[in-house]
Amino acid sequence: SNSSSGSSTFSSGLEIADISRDLEGARTFDISQVDPSIDLDSFDYVVVLCRPARISFGSAQLSN
Numbered sequence: 001s002n003s004s005s006g007s008s009t010f011s012s013g014l015e016i017a018d019i020s021r022d023l024e025g026a027r028t029f030d031i032s033q034v035d036p037s038i039d040l041d042s043f044d045y046v047v048v049l050c051r052p053a054r055i056s057f058g059s060a061q062l063s064n
Contacts, residue, residue, distance in 0.1 A: 002044045004059040009047045014038060019048070 001013030016029050031038055040062065048058040 001047050001059075002042075004045050004047055004056055004061075006047075006049055006054040006056040009045075009049050009056060010051060010054045013047060013049070014043070015051075 001009035003009060003012075014031075014035065016031065016034055017027075019027065031040060044062060046060045046062060047056050049056050
């Protein structure tokens with residue numbers, strides 16, 4: 001997402017995966033499998049989002 005806000009992320013962020021079933025341990029995601037045309041430089045944040053409530057539970061700012 002380009003915002004850490006839950007409502008902005010819900011409307012304009014890229015959904016990578018549903019993590020509601022597996023909450024423990026480190027996770028790795030291959031963004032090119034989700035959408036090969038995505039350039040991660042287009043986004044500023046990784047956000048853990050509760051989609052139904054549009055509430056962010058955490059975020060991390062991406063850097064080069």
